[in-house]
Amino acid sequence: MYVAVKGGAAAIEASWRLLADQRRGDTTLAVLSVAQIREQLPLAVDRVMSEGSLYDPELAALAIKQASGDLIEAIFLLRAYRTTLPRFGYSLPMDTARMQLSRRVSATFKDVPGGQVLGATYDYTQRLLDFALLAEGDDENAGQEPLASGQGLPVSMPRINALMAREGLMETPQPTSQTEPGDLTRDPLMFPAARPLRLQALARGDEGWLLALGYSTQRGYANSHPFAGEIRRGKVAVEIMADELGFAIDIGDIEVTECQMINQFAGNREHPPQFTQGYGLAFGGAERKSMAMALVDRSLRAGELGELVTSPAQDEEFVLSHADSLEASGFVQHLKLPHYVDFQSELELVRKLRAAHAGEQHARADDGQAIAPAPAIQKAA
Amino acid sequence: MMDDNYNFGFLDERTKKMIRRAMLKAVAIPGYQVPFGSREMPFAYGWGTGGVQVTASVIGRDDVLKVIDQGADDTTNAVNIRRFFARTTGVTTTEKTAQASIIQTRHRIPETALEEGQVIVFQVPMPEPLFRLEPRRRETITMHALAEYGLMNVKLYEDIAQLGAISRTYDYPVLVNERYLTSPSPIPKFDNPKMHMNPALQLFGAGREKRIYAIPPYTAVRSLDFEDHPFEVQRWDHACALCGAADSFLDEMIVDDEGSRLFVCSDSDYCGERRDAGYCGTQQAVHMPVNLLPLPLGEGRGEGREEGPRAEALAPTLSQKEREVIQ
Amino acid sequence: MNDDLLLSVRGAGKRFMQGNRLRWACRDVSFDLYPGEVLAVVGESGSGKSTLLRLLAARLACDEGSVHYDVRDEAGTAAAASAAGEAGLVDLAQLSEARLRWLARTDWGFVEQHARDGLRMNVSGGANIGERMMALGSRHYGKLRGQALSWMERVELDVDRIDDLPGTYSGGMQQRLQIARNLVTHPRLVFMDEPTTGLDVSVQARLLDLLRELVDQLQLAAVIVTHDLAVARLLAHRMLVMKDGQVVEQGLTDRVLDDPQHAYTQLLVSSVLTP
Numbered sequence: 001m002y003v004a005v006k007g008g009a010a011a012i013e014a015s016w017r018l019l020a021d022q023r024r025g026d027t028t029l030a031v032l033s034v035a036q037i038r039e040q041l042p043l044a045v046d047r048v049m050s051e052g053s054l055y056d057p058e059l060a061a062l063a064i065k066q067a068s069g070d071l072i073e074a075i076f077l078l079r080a081y082r083t084t085l086p087r088f089g090y091s092l093p094m095d096t097a098r099m100q101l102s103r104r105v106s107a108t109f110k111d112v113p114g115g116q117v118l119g120a121t122y123d124y125t126q127r128l129l130d131f132a133l134l135a136e137g138d139d140e141n142a143g144q145e146p147l148a149s150g151q152g153l154p155v156s157m158p159r160i161n162a163l164m165a166r167e168g169l170m171e172t173p174q175p176t177s178q179t180e181p182g183d184l185t186r187d188p189l190m191f192p193a194a195r196p197l198r199l200q201a202l203a204r205g206d207e208g209w210l211l212a213l214g215y216s217t218q219r220g221y222a223n224s225h226p227f228a229g230e231i232r233r234g235k236v237a238v239e240i241m242a243d244e245l246g247f248a249i250d251i252g253d254i255e256v257t258e259c260q261m262i263n264q265f266a267g268n269r270e271h272p273p274q275f276t277q278g279y280g281l282a283f284g285g286a287e288r289k290s291m292a293m294a295l296v297d298r299s300l301r302a303g304e305l306g307e308l309v310t311s312p313a314q315d316e317e318f319v320l321s322h323a324d325s326l327e328a329s330g331f332v333q334h335l336k337l338p339h340y341v342d343f344q345s346e347l348e349l350v351r352k353l354r355a356a357h358a359g360e361q362h363a364r365a366d367d368g369q370a371i372a373p374a375p376a377i378q379k380a381a
Numbered sequence: 382m383m384d385d386n387y388n389f390g391f392l393d394e395r396t397k398k399m400i401r402r403a404m405l406k407a408v409a410i411p412g413y414q415v416p417f418g419s420r421e422m423p424f425a426y427g428w429g430t431g432g433v434q435v436t437a438s439v440i441g442r443d444d445v446l447k448v449i450d451q452g453a454d455d456t457t458n459a460v461n462i463r464r465f466f467a468r469t470t471g472v473t474t475t476e477k478t479a480q481a482s483i484i485q486t487r488h489r490i491p492e493t494a495l496e497e498g499q500v501i502v503f504q505v506p507m508p509e510p511l512f513r514l515e516p517r518r519r520e521t522i523t524m525h526a527l528a529e530y531g532l533m534n535v536k537l538y539e540d541i542a543q544l545g546a547i548s549r550t551y552d553y554p555v556l557v558n559e560r561y562l563t564s565p566s567p568i569p570k571f572d573n574p575k576m577h578m579n580p581a582l583q584l585f586g587a588g589r590e591k592r593i594y595a596i597p598p599y600t601a602v603r604s605l606d607f608e609d610h611p612f613e614v615q616r617w618d619h620a621c622a623l624c625g626a627a628d629s630f631l632d633e634m635i636v637d638d639e640g641s642r643l644f645v646c647s648d649s650d651y652c653g654e655r656r657d658a659g660y661c662g663t664q665q666a667v668h669m670p671v672n673l674l675p676l677p678l679g680e681g682r683g684e685g686r687e688e689g690p691r692a693e694a695l696a697p698t699l700s701q702k703e704r705e706v707i708q
Numbered sequence: 709m710n711d712d713l714l715l716s717v718r719g720a721g722k723r724f725m726q727g728n729r730l731r732w733a734c735r736d737v738s739f740d741l742y743p744g745e746v747l748a749v750v751g752e753s754g755s756g757k758s759t760l761l762r763l764l765a766a767r768l769a770c771d772e773g774s775v776h777y778d779v780r781d782e783a784g785t786a787a788a789a790s791a792a793g794e795a796g797l798v799d800l801a802q803l804s805e806a807r808l809r810w811l812a813r814t815d816w817g818f819v820e821q822h823a824r825d826g827l828r829m830n831v832s833g834g835a836n837i838g839e840r841m842m843a844l845g846s847r848h849y850g851k852l853r854g855q856a857l858s859w860m861e862r863v864e865l866d867v868d869r870i871d872d873l874p875g876t877y878s879g880g881m882q883q884r885l886q887i888a889r890n891l892v893t894h895p896r897l898v899f900m901d902e903p904t905t906g907l908d909v910s911v912q913a914r915l916l917d918l919l920r921e922l923v924d925q926l927q928l929a930a931v932i933v934t935h936d937l938a939v940a941r942l943l944a945h946r947m948l949v950m951k952d953g954q955v956v957e958q959g960l961t962d963r964v965l966d967d968p969q970h971a972y973t974q975l976l977v978s979s980v981l982t983p
Contacts, residue, residue: 008460079421084387188416188591191519306725317517327589330426331506337428337458341451341488341647344633345550345569348615353544527806531813531843538838539831541849542871607849 023068037061046255046284047071051325052078053185053204055254055283072206072325079326082185092239092248096258096281097159101234103285106160108227108262114157119233120285160229161260161277170262171274173304191317198300198320203281205323207289213313214295221311224298226278229262233285257282259290263298266305276305383471390437391469396420400438400593404584407595412557413525414508414592422588429462429487430588432504436466436485439500439584445473447481452489452630452647459487478650488551490572492629492651495581497598503566505587508594510554510564530562533605541610550615556603557596565602571614571630576602619644624655625662641666712778714897714929715741715764716797719773722759733759734953735772739946743896744927748934748944748961750976756953757933758901764931765818765899766800766808775800777897779807780815813840817890817898821905823882826889827874833860833885834870840893859888863918880911884918891922900932904939916942937980941965949973 024031038045038061048060052075060078067073103119106112118124164170173195175181181196189201202210217224235253242249261278278298280290299313300320312318322328388394396418403417422430440446446466450459454476462485463474475481478493487504495501511521514532524530533554540548547553553570557563565573566585576583576596583596596602606612620627622643629651631644643666646652721735734756741747749757762768764775776797800808812818820826827836837856838846846852853870860867863884874882883903890898903919904912920943923930932943940947940961947964949957949972957970968974 008455008457009464012457012460076421076425080423083420083422084393086393186418188418190416317519321518326421327426330428330430331589332427333425334427334506337487338451338456339488339567340632341569341630342551342567344631344647345571345615347633348617349546349548349550353546356545527809529809529843531839534842534847535828535831535835535839538842538849538852539835542832542834542853606847607852608847609850 019068023066032065034058034061034065037064043285044069044071046282046286047207047289048074048078049283050286050289051075051204051206052082054078054082057284072329076326076329089240091251092241094236094238094256096232096236096256097162099232099234099236099256099258100253101157101232103231103233103257104157105231106229108160108229112160113163121287157232159232159260161262164229164262164275169275171266171276173277173301176304189320191320192303193316193320195297195301195304198316199279199281199297201320201323202293202296205293205320206325206328207286207292209323209325209328210292210296211288213299213319214292216311217295217299217313222299222302222307222309222314224261224263224276224278224295226295226298227262228259228291229277230260231257231287231291233257233287255284257285257287257290259287259294261291261294261298266307276301384468387469389442389470390440391422391465392420392434392437397438400434403593404435404438404595407584407593408582408597410561411596411600412555412561412563412594414587414594416591417593419588419591423465424461426589427506428458429485429504431586431590431593432485432487432502432588433462433465433586434588435502435584435586435593436483437469439502440466440470440472440483442470442472444482445475445480446470447475447478447484447650448486449484449489449491449649450487451632452491453649455649476650477654478648488567488569489630489647490568490575492626492646492648493654494575495579497580499581501581501583503568503583503585505564505566505585505592506589507552508564508585508587508590508592510552510562525561528560530556533562537605537607541607547606547610553612554605556605558600559603562605563594563596569615569630570604570612573602573604573612574614578602617644619667620662621646621652621655622662622664622666624652624660626652626655626660636666639668641668643667712743713740713797714743714745714778715931716776717764717773718776720760720763720770720775721772722763722768723771732756732953734763734950737763737773737948737955739948739958741897741929741931743929744923745946746923746928746930746932746944748932748940748947749950750934750937750940750947751950752935754952755950757950759953760950761899761901761931761933765812765816766803769801777811779803779811813843814893815895815897817887817895819883819886819890819898819900819903821902823874823879823886826886827882829874832871832873833865833877836874836885836889837892839889844893855892856888859892860885862922863888864914878911880907880915883907883915887919887922891926891928894926896929898928898930900930902934903932904936905934919943937965937976949976 035058038057041061041064042057044064045057045060048063048071049055049057052060052063054060056078059081060074063074063077063081064071066077101117101119103121104114104117106116161170165172175196176194181194181200184197184200184204189197193201216222218226233255235255237250238252238254239248239250241247259280261280263276263278265273265275276298278294278296278301280293280295280297282289282293296313296319299311300316302309302314303316307314309315383389390397392400399418403415407413407415419431419434422433424430424433436446446463448454448459448463448466450456453459454463466472467474478484478491478495481499483500483502484491484495485502485504490501509518509521511524511530511532514536515521515524524532537547540546549570551569552564552567553573555563555565555573555576565576578599578601579596580598582598585594585596587593604612615630617627617631619631621629621631623645626646630647632647634643634645635641636643646655717740718738720737721732723730723732723735725731737760739747749760751757759768763770766775776799778796779798803811818826828839834853834856837859838852841852841855856870857867860870865881865884865888869877869881874885877885900919904915907915916939922928923943930943932939934940944961946959947961948955949964949970951972957964957968957973964973965977968977
C-alpha cells in the first residue's frame with residue numbers, strides 16, 4: 001500500500017552535513033584558512049567582489065571557502081549578504097587618474113607619458129605547469145624583499161584617452177540627462193537603458209558572458225575596431241562627502257583595474273571625426289573582465305552613435321537581461337525543482353493527441369479512404 | 382523561535398514598504414505587471430524569491446502560514462521556505478489550507494476553496510504571458526499598454542489548426558478584469574477556474590524578473606479560448622488511490638518496472654482531510670498497457686520484420702475502456 | 709470642402725541625415741484622394757516614392773507639411789470636429805500611437821513589396837488572414853476559419869493550403885495572402901509598395917487583374933508605389949510622377965501617360981519598351 005514520501009526536512013539536513021564534508025575534504029590535510037584564500041587566490045577574490053558588488057576581500061574569501069570554490073555560488077553569498085547591509089549613501093566619483101599604479105599599459109603608442117609598467121601579469125609567462133608548486137612549503141621567492149611595485153613611477157600619469165580628448169581626437173560623451181543615475185541594486189532595469197545603468201549592469205555582469213560577447217565583436221559581429229588605449233591597475237581613494245564637515249573625507253583605498261578602449265571613429269560633414277570609446281572597470285586585478293566590459297560597453301552604444309544594430313552584442317535587452325550570473329544560474333538550475341504537476345498536464349495532452357491521431361489512422365485504414373482532418377479532440381468532454 | 386539577528390521577515394522595513402507600494406499599485410490595476418526592486422535573497426533566483434519577498438512584506442505576527450510546492454507541504458522546497466519564515470518571523474505554520482491566513486504556493490492552487498481574508502501568494506518564474514511569442518520586454522510593454530493581444534490569439538488559432546487542440550496545459554494565459562493578459566504562473570490549467578471571482582487576495586511575485594502583480598478578491602478571470610473550442614480542464618479516468626477523490630488534480634507515480642501507475646491527489650492536505658473524514662480509494666496501482674497505440678505505418682509492419690512471440694506480446698491488447706478512448 | 713474626402717496631403721516632406729548631409733527624401737507633396745480612387749506614385753528608385761508612402765501611412769512623421777485622414781470612430785461613423793477644423797479630416801500627427809495602430813489594423817491596409825515583411829511567416833495562411841479579426845475580438849474558430857477560406861478563394865489561393873506556412877507558398881501566392889490579410893477588415897484605404905515587383909511577368913499580370921477586380925468590387929481607395937508604368941496604367945485613376953524627392957507632374961493617368969508635359973515624364977514614358 002502506497003505511503004506518501006515524507007521526510008523532506010530530514011533530507012535537507014542530511015544534505016547540509018554532506019555538503020560540509022565535501023567542503024572539508026580530506027581531514028588529514030590542514031583546513032584552508034580564509035586568510036590564505038584572500039592572499040593566495042586574489043584573482044578569484046577579485047572576481048567575487050566585482051560581481052558580488054561588494055568590496056571586501058575577506059568576506060569574498062569567506063564566501064569562496066563556504067562555496068567550495070564555486071565562484072558563482074560565492075558571488076551569490078556575497079550579494080545576499082549585501083542585501084542586509086545598511087546603506088549610508090554614495091561616494092564621490094572615483095578619480096582613477098589619481099591612481100597609485102601597479103600596472104599600466106597602452107597599445108596605442110610606442111611611448112606614452114609615464115611609460116609602460118608591466119606589473120604582475122600572466123601575459124608574458126609561458127603557460128607551462130610549474131610542478132615546483134606541487135611541493136609543500138614555500139617557494140624560492142619567499143623571504144626575499146618583495147619587489148616594490150609602482151616605485152619610481154611619476155606622480156602623474158595622464159590617461160591616453162584624456163590626452164587625446166585634449167587634442168579633440170577623442171569623444172567625451174556626456175550624460176544625456178541631468179538627473180541622478182538610477183541604482184541597479186535598488187530598482188529594476190528597464191529598457192531602453194541609459195549608459196550609466198548599462199555600465200552598472202556590465203560591472204556586476206558575469207565575466208564569461210561579457211568575454212564571449214566582447215569576443216564576438218572582434219570576429220565581425222559588429223566591429224568597433226578596438227585599440228587598448230589605457231589599461232591601468234592600482235589603488236584609488238574612496239571619498240565621501242561628510243555633511244557635518246562640509247568637505248569630502250577619504251575613507252580608504254580600493255584596488256581597481258580600468259580599461260579604456262579606443263574605437264572606430266565617427267563623424268560627418270558638420271562634425272569632424274573623433275575616436276569613440278568603451279569603458280570597463282573591475283575590482284582588484286580583474287583585467288580580462290575590464291577589457292571585455294569595455295568592448296561590450298562600446299557595442300551597446302551603437303544606437304547613440306548612429307550605427308546599425310546587427311548583432312547580439314549590440315542588442316541591449318539581450319545582453320543585459322542575461323548578464324547577471326545569479327539570475328542565470330538560479331533559473332537554469334531551478335529546473336531541478338519538481339515540475340511534475342505541469343509535466344502531468346503535458347503527458348495528458350500528448351496521450352490525448354496520440355489517441356486521436358491513432359483513431360484517425362484506424363478509421364482511415366478501416367475505411368480505406370481519407371478522413372477530413374477534423375480533430376477528434378473537439379468532441380472530448 | 383525567531384532568529385533575532387534579522388529583521389522580522391528578513392527584509393528591512395524600507396524594502397518592505399517599497400514592495401507594498403508595488404503591491405498596492407498591482408491591486409489597483411488587476412493583472413498588470415508592476416516592476417519592483419527585487420532584492421537578492423538567501424534563495425537562488427528561480428527558486429521562489431519573488432513569492433518570498435511578497436510574503437515577507439505582508440506577513441504579520443498573528444498570521445498563520447502554509448507553504449506548498451506541487452500541492453504538497455513536504456516537498457523539499459516548501460519545507461525550506463517554511464523553515465525560513467519560521468526562523469525569521471516565528472509565526473505559526475500549518476499544513477491545513479482552511480487554517481492558513483497566508484498560503485505561499487508553487488504550481489498549484491489548493492483544492493479546498495479559499496475564503497475572504499485569506500491571501501494566496503504565487504511563485505512566478507516568467508510573469509510575461511507573451512514571452513514565448515515575443516521575448517523583448519520593450520515590445521510586450523507596448524502590447525499590454527494598447528491591449529494588443531492578437532499575437533496570443535493567433536497562436537491559439539494555430540494550435541487548433543495544427544494539433545486540434547490548444548497546446549498549453551499549464552501557465553495557461555488568462556484575461557484579468559477583461560483588460561490585462563496575465564500569466565497565472567505554471568499552475569495546471571485545471572486550476573485556472575479557481576482564480577475567477579475568488580474571495581481571497583491573489584498576489585504574484587516574480588523575483589528574478591522583478592515584477593509583482595495581483596488579482597483582487599472577486600475579480601473576473603477568463604481563460605483564453607474560442608467560442609467553439611471552449612476552455613476545458615483535464616480529467617482523469619481514475620480517482621485518487623488513497624482517498625477516492627474524483628475531482629482533484631492527481632499526481633501520477635510509476636511504482637514498478639512494468640510501468641504500473643498510482644494516481645494520488647496532488648494536494649496533500651485535501652487528501653489527508655478526506656481520509657480523516659473516512660473516504661477511501663482503491664489503494665491500488667493501475668496497469669498501463671506497454672504500447673497503447675499501434676506502431677506507425679512503415680515501422681515493423683509487414684516487410685521483413687520477424688513476427689515472433691515478442692512482437693505478439695507487444696501487439697496491443699486494448700481494454701474496452703481503451704477502445705472507447707480511441708473511437 | 710468636399711465632405712467625403714478620404715486623404716488630404718499638403719506640402720508633405722521628410723528629411724534624413726545621410727552620411728554627412730541633410731537630404732530631403734521627399735518634399736512639398738500635395739494631393740487629395742477620394743473613396744474608391746486609386747493613385748499611382750511613379751518614379752525611379754531614389755525618387756522618394758517609398759518615403760512618401762510611409763509618410764502617408766504614418767510610419768514616418770512629416771518634417772514639413774501634413775497628412776490628414778478621414779478617421780472614423782470605432783462605431784464606424786465619421787469623426788466629429790477634427791483638430792484641423794475640417795469636417796471629418798484629422799491630422800495624423802495629432803493621433804496617439806494607440807489610435808494610429810488601430811487605424812493601421814482596421815481602416816487601412818499596407819501591402820509590402822516583400823511578402824515576408826507583411827506576413828507572419830511562422831504561422832499558417834489561415835492564421836495570417838484571421839489575425840486582424842482576432843485582434844478585433846472575433847473568438848469563433850470555425851467562423852474565423854470560414855472567413856479565411858472564403859478570402860483565400862477570393863484571392864484565388866488554393867484553400868487546401870490554409871494550414872500551410874507562408875514559406876511554402878510561391879512568391880505570387882504570398883502576395884495574394886498578404887492582400888487577403890489586409891482586406892479582411894474591409895479597409896477603405898490600402899497602401900501598396902511595389903506590389904508586383906519581383907514576380908514573374910505572367911504572375912504579375914494575374915495579380916494585377918486580381919487587384920483591379922478587388923479595387924472595383926470593394927470600392928477601395930489605394931496609393932500604389934511603382935516604377936512600372938504599366939501598373940499605373942492598369943490600376944490607377946490618377947498618378948504622381950516623382951524625381952529626386954519632388955513631384956514633377958501629376959494628373960489623370962491617361963492624360964499623363966498619353967500627353968506628358970514634363971521632360972522627365974516624357975523620358976519615362978518614351979523609355980517603356982513597347983511590345
